[in-house]
Amino acid sequence: MTRGQQLMTGPKLEATLFEAVVQYVSEGIVLASLDTADDAPASPRITYANLAFTRLTGYAPEEVRAAGFDVLLCPQSDPRLVSRLHGTIQESRPFVTETVIRRKDGGEVLIEWVVTGVLGESGAPTHLVCMLRDATEQRRVERAVQRSQHDPLTGLPNRTLFVKRLARAIDRVDKSPGFEFAILFIDLDRFKSVNDTLGHLAGDQLLVAAAHAIESCLRPGDTLSRLGGDEFALRLEGIRGAGDASAVAERILERLATPFDLGGHEVATGVSIGIALSETGYRQPDDVLRDADTALYRAKAMGRGRFEMFDTALHSRAVAMLRLEQELRRAIEQDEFWVYYQPIVRLETGRIIAFEALVRWVHPERGIIKPAEFVGAAEEMGFITQIDRKVLWEVCRQVGIWQRELTDSATRLHAHVNLSTRTLTSPLFVEELKEIMETSGLNPGSLRIELPEGVLADAGGELLEVPHRLADIGVQLCIDNFGTGSSSLVALQRPPIRFIKVDRFLVTKIGLQPGRAEFVGTVIALGMNLGLEVIAEGVESEFQRTQLLALRCRYGQGDLFSRPLPPEAAAALLRSGREQAQRLPVTKKEDDS
Numbered sequence: 001m002t003r004g005q006q007l008m009t010g011p012k013l014e015a016t017l018f019e020a021v022v023q024y025v026s027e028g029i030v031l032a033s034l035d036t037a038d039d040a041p042a043s044p045r046i047t048y049a050n051l052a053f054t055r056l057t058g059y060a061p062e063e064v065r066a067a068g069f070d071v072l073l074c075p076q077s078d079p080r081l082v083s084r085l086h087g088t089i090q091e092s093r094p095f096v097t098e099t100v101i102r103r104k105d106g107g108e109v110l111i112e113w114v115v116t117g118v119l120g121e122s123g124a125p126t127h128l129v130c131m132l133r134d135a136t137e138q139r140r141v142e143r144a145v146q147r148s149q150h151d152p153l154t155g156l157p158n159r160t161l162f163v164k165r166l167a168r169a170i171d172r173v174d175k176s177p178g179f180e181f182a183i184l185f186i187d188l189d190r191f192k193s194v195n196d197t198l199g200h201l202a203g204d205q206l207l208v209a210a211a212h213a214i215e216s217c218l219r220p221g222d223t224l225s226r227l228g229g230d231e232f233a234l235r236l237e238g239i240r241g242a243g244d245a246s247a248v249a250e251r252i253l254e255r256l257a258t259p260f261d262l263g264g265h266e267v268a269t270g271v272s273i274g275i276a277l278s279e280t281g282y283r284q285p286d287d288v289l290r291d292a293d294t295a296l297y298r299a300k301a302m303g304r305g306r307f308e309m310f311d312t313a314l315h316s317r318a319v320a321m322l323r324l325e326q327e328l329r330r331a332i333e334q335d336e337f338w339v340y341y342q343p344i345v346r347l348e349t350g351r352i353i354a355f356e357a358l359v360r361w362v363h364p365e366r367g368i369i370k371p372a373e374f375v376g377a378a379e380e381m382g383f384i385t386q387i388d389r390k391v392l393w394e395v396c397r398q399v400g401i402w403q404r405e406l407t408d409s410a411t412r413l414h415a416h417v418n419l420s421t422r423t424l425t426s427p428l429f430v431e432e433l434k435e436i437m438e439t440s441g442l443n444p445g446s447l448r449i450e451l452p453e454g455v456l457a458d459a460g461g462e463l464l465e466v467p468h469r470l471a472d473i474g475v476q477l478c479i480d481n482f483g484t485g486s487s488s489l490v491a492l493q494r495p496p497i498r499f500i501k502v503d504r505f506l507v508t509k510i511g512l513q514p515g516r517a518e519f520v521g522t523v524i525a526l527g528m529n530l531g532l533e534v535i536a537e538g539v540e541s542e543f544q545r546t547q548l549l550a551l552r553c554r555y556g557q558g559d560l561f562s563r564p565l566p567p568e569a570a571a572a573l574l575r576s577g578r579e580q581a582q583r584l585p586v587t588k589k590e591d592d593s
């Protein structure tokens with residue numbers, strides 16, 4: 001202690017310490033006395049301001065002492081600030097507000113105020129203690145967070161916020177017995193065509209209009225989010241079972257079936273909805289989203305404009321699809337796809353003119369798996385192109401060898417290959433096909449690509465080009481499963497279509513159902529009148545063979561001649577056929593091209 005300094009004790013010491021603390025805290029602190037003598041509540045008069053106040057406002061304490069708060073106000077300030085201060089200080093709890101003030105240098109700053117009234121001896125408030133804090137940064141951060149969690153177009157919560165809230169709902173199911181929620185995935189059925197035909201602006205308008213329309217079907221507390229594109233997700237809380245969720249879904253379906261007016265265009269988009277319920281017992285948001293998506297996918301597959309609820313059957317299917325996807329991926333890597341060959345023969349002589357390549361999955365545990373179990377899924381998952389390419393390479397190589405080594409004339413044996421339209425329209429397919437033909441040495445005229453009936457009739461875009469490009473390199477087309485779907489007769493006459501295959505289900509019924517043979521006869525005659533060669537599929541009996549011959553069908557394929565065979569067995573069949581042919585006197589020249 002130096003000379004001149006006095007020893008302080010008791011309340012005086014406390015007051016000094018208190019003032020030191022107030023002077024140096026980071027928040028601006030202002031004491032103001034209330035002057036309520038006038039009728040109108042006057043601006044409180046500042047009696048004390050600390051250092052932080054000076055940093056915030058630019059005013060030294062002596063510059064504002066005795067001044068009213070008006071000195072800080074500007075046009076952007078809350079005009080009701082003073083009256084609100086007067087109004088709320090009566091209450092015993094602090095009054096919190098936010099308003100812009102003007103600094104001494106003219107700059108404006110957003111300030112958060114926490115104001116407490118101090119009561120005088122009479123019990124009436126006489127003073128205010130105001131704590132002031134710069135809220136600019138905090139609001140900027142809050143706005144950035146708000147932007148990052150909302151969709152700018154519709155203003156709805158986005159996927160990030162939706163998942164966060166979904167996690168909270170899952171948590172709540174655990175903690176509050178009886179609490180249930182449902183998640184609805186909503187997808188606009190015709191959004192893409194609106195976007196493509198009327199443009200992106202109309203697409204955006206449609207999204208906003210649809211968001212409003214969905215919101216109009218909700219109860220307070222339900223929350224809608226936009227997950228992206230034309231996909232919305234809805235969280236329903238406090239529901240009672242599947243019935244409540246279905247009722248909301250019905251309302252949305254009905255509302256969204258009504259057309260919107262988009263700049264003079266009437267557009268009815270329609271929606272499909274997939275629902276997942278908390279009663280399934282979810283632990284993770286991702287699982288809920290996955291199941292709602294699966295249900296949505298099913299609603300779309302069932303014809304759109306409807307809702308589907310995720311249930312155990314869907315769950316098992318989803319699990320099976322997931323497993324299949326992983327297994328297919330592995331099977332492609334491990335090269336587990338083998339080609340089997342089923343002969344196509346002249347019905348009259350049984351002579352093999354071609355082989356149809358039929359893929360088999362040789363599974364390490366499950367053995368040989370037929371295409372019906374995986375081709376559809378492989379198409380859906382986008383693996384089919386890899387499988388088809390592998391089959392194509394192998395068939396061309398193998399048939400090339402048989403042509404050179406086992407048949408009398410290199411042009412006699414043909415290869416039929418089934419290709420998905422995904423493969424045909426994949427980029428560089430025709431280029432790769434050329435490369436395959438060159439590498440395998442197979443004459444392009446020996447390859448026939450089988451396409452199901454209807455594919456070319458419905459074809460648009462890229463697929464329309466493919467037949468021309470195949471014709472350019474000499475590859476032929478064969479229309480598969482003919483007689484079951486729709487074909488454009490005009491399209492059928494275009495090269496390189498040379499063959500049709502009468503569907504197995506028509507052939508099988510010859511002799512079993514009255515009138516079947518006549519029907520097959522009409523199909524055969526139609527093909528022949530169009531100048532096409534006709535192959536009957538699924539010939540299983542001698543009776544069918546003779547009936548088909550009587551109907552002037554020249555070629556056939558089916559278990560009567562041989563089931564699909566692995567390559568060694570197919571080669572043996574070719575060899576034995578050749579030996580037989582060498583032994584038999586040739587009665588008639590065969591034209592098997």
Ligand code: C2E
Nearest residue numbers: 358359370371375391418419420538539540557558559564
């Ligand atoms: P598809 O092109 O109509 O092939 C004929 C199917 O009928 C084959 O079934 C064949 O084994 C079967 N079949 C032939 N004759 C008879 C018969 O007399 N009786 C009976 N009950 N069945 C007979 P598979 O091999 O199971 O092939 C099914 C389908 O899978 C094929 O139908 C084809 O659309 C598709 N597929 C096969 N291989 C491939 C491939 O490499 N790529 C693609 N994308 N699809 C393929």
Ligand code: MG
Nearest residue numbers: 356418450480
């Ligand atoms: Mg086929």
